[in-house]
Amino acid sequence: MSTATTEIKVPKEGLFSKKNKKLITDPLNDSNPITVQVLGICSALAITVQVQQAVMMSLSVIVVIMAGNVIISMLRNVIPDRIRIIVQLVVVAALVIIVNEVLKAFVPDISEKLSVFVGLIITNCILMGRLEAFALGNRPGPSLLDGLGNGLGYAWILLAVAVVREIFGSGAISFPGIGQIKFIPASFFEAGYMNNNLMILPPMALVVVGIIIWIQRSKNTKLVEKA
Amino acid sequence: MAFDKNSNGFTFTFAIIMVIVVGTLLALVSMGLKDKQNQNAENKKRMDILGAIKVEATRENAAQIFEQYVKEAYVINFEGNKVDGDISAFTVDIQKDYRDRELAEENKYFPVYKCEKDGKTLYVVPMVGKGLWGPIWGFIALESDYKTIFGAKFDHKSETPGLGAEINQPEFQKRFTEVYGQRIVDSSSKKYFEILKGGSVPVSKNQVDGITGGTITSKGVEEMINRTFIIYFNHFSGLQSVTN
Numbered sequence: 341m342s343t344a345t346t347e348i349k350v351p352k353e354g355l356f357s358k359k360n361k362k363l364i365t366d367p368l369n370d371s372n373p374i375t376v377q378v379l380g381i382c383s384a385l386a387i388t389v390q391v392q393q394a395v396m397m398s399l400s401v402i403v404v405i406m407a408g409n410v411i412i413s414m415l416r417n418v419i420p421d422r423i424r425i426i427v428q429l430v431v432v433a434a435l436v437i438i439v440n441e442v443l444k445a446f447v448p449d450i451s452e453k454l455s456v457f458v459g460l461i462i463t464n465c466i467l468m469g470r471l472e473a474f475a476l477g478n479r480p481g482p483s484l485l486d487g488l489g490n491g492l493g494y495a496w497i498l499l500a501v502a503v504v505r506e507i508f509g510s511g512a513i514s515f516p517g518i519g520q521i522k523f524i525p526a527s528f529f530e531a532g533y534m535n536n537n538l539m540i541l542p543p544m545a546l547v548v549v550g551i552i553i554w555i556q557r558s559k560n561t562k563l564v565e566k567a
Numbered sequence: 568m569a570f571d572k573n574s575n576g577f578t579f580t581f582a583i584i585m586v587i588v589v590g591t592l593l594a595l596v597s598m599g600l601k602d603k604q605n606q607n608a609e610n611k612k613r614m615d616i617l618g619a620i621k622v623e624a625t626r627e628n629a630a631q632i633f634e635q636y637v638k639e640a641y642v643i644n645f646e647g648n649k650v651d652g653d654i655s656a657f658t659v660d661i662q663k664d665y666r667d668r669e670l671a672e673e674n675k676y677f678p679v680y681k682c683e684k685d686g687k688t689l690y691v692v693p694m695v696g697k698g699l700w701g702p703i704w705g706f707i708a709l710e711s712d713y714k715t716i717f718g719a720k721f722d723h724k725s726e727t728p729g730l731g732a733e734i735n736q737p738e739f740q741k742r743f744t745e746v747y748g749q750r751i752v753d754s755s756s757k758k759y760f761e762i763l764k765g766g767s768v769p770v771s772k773n774q775v776d777g778i779t780g781g782t783i784t785s786k787g788v789e790e791m792i793n794r795t796f797i798i799y800f801n802h803f804s805g806l807q808s809v810t811n
Contacts, residue, residue: 389729420578427585434589438596445600448607448626510729537780540729 363485367493373466374497380466385545394502402491409487412475428471509539618720619706642676647801696791699783701725713803719743731784742775762789
């Protein structure tokens with residue numbers, strides 16, 4: 341994407357122009373950070389045992405990736421090339437720490453549930469990827485949307501994996517405040533059905549992500565690499 | 568551009584400014600929120616202690632309800648003797664003491680919370696230990712026979728969700744009091760308390776089953792209970808001989 345020309349050609353482009361909308365919709369499918377770019381797999385495997393954790397992780401990533409994108413985008417003309425990765429890392433790390441501190445002070449219950457996951461955001465390659473590939477070359481507005489789009493693209497895969505894993509691994513999905521909602525009827529268990537313990541372990545998340553990629557590519561053939 | 572953003576001078580200047588700005592910002596945020604975070608942590612501790620004696624509390628009313636139920640809070644030393652003086656039991660950080668290898672046993676203090684609930688006297692014993700990934704901790708409330716478990720509350724820092732992390736769920740904690748009837752911490756047994764493999768049925772009164780797939784965390788809970796009660800049984804046997 342040639343940034344310089346974008347800026348000169350359409351200086352007054354609306355925030356929700358067709359092209360900018362694509363920034364949000366593209367990562368949901370065609371350039372999904374997890375299933376197509378295969379980034380952020382580590383966290384997708386680690387925290388998809390339960391839906392509520394996946395939701396919280398997704399929300400935190402969306403917030404941090406949007407803020408990080410905007411900050412890097414605003415600084416993009418002064419960041420020296422040689423230390424740009426360090427600058428990105430510092431910005432993301434600082435944001436994550438601030439978010440964590442604020443959560444701890446004002447919503448301690450949520451902060452406890454998130455525990456280590458907030459820290460894990462720093463290591464999420466999607467963030468670094470977006471900062472490096474998009475925010476460094478684009479204006480803050482589009483960068484914000486790009487962050488939102490990629491955050492959402494990350495979120496829906498996480499949710500899909502978490503739903504599958506929690507239903508087959510635990511037989512029920514627990515929601516904060518509501519309690520567990522059973523998806524596998526008790527009669528199944530009486531008939532000898534057992535929760536699949538493998539579903540709770542990370543390897544199964546990889547298989548589930550693989551199946552999602554398979555389904556996505558069979559529907560969206562332009563993603564299939566030419567042999 | 569009037570300046571060369573890739574010159575050595577600017578690169579260094581940028582890095583230095585960035586570090587100072589970010590460092591100051593983080594320090595300010597941390598200092599500004601410190602009081603509120605400490606307050607949250609204290610209320611959480613009060614809620615956990617109240618949870619062990621099965622009293623529901625929220626962060627808002629924890630301090631008030633704590634006053635109401637906890638009649639006496641004091642510390643004992645590693646021999647189980649009550650320590651007089653002005654050591655506040657609530658502020659003793661047993662987790663820090665536990666991890667501090669330099670600190671000698673005789674310089675550690677162990678808090679006891681004596682509570683009154685519905686005419687019963689309950690002793691809440693705090694404990695810390697090691698899980699699979701990080702620290703675990705808990706509170707066990709004993710009835711006035713110094714062995715029957717009235718309530719148990721456990722929590723962890725970073726155990727695996729769905730596995731070891733289940734120790735902070737009511738499903739696990741109820742095994743100590745409701746599922747198999749009230750369990751006891753048995754000072755006459757070789758192991759005061761035993762956590763069996765997940766799914767097995769306890770045969771004696773000082774056993775519960777652990778979490779399937781969370782074996783190391785379950786064993787951590789067992790180790791924590793046994794290690795802690797060595798000290799507290801010294802104290803309780805002293806109390807018992809006074810009352811008898």
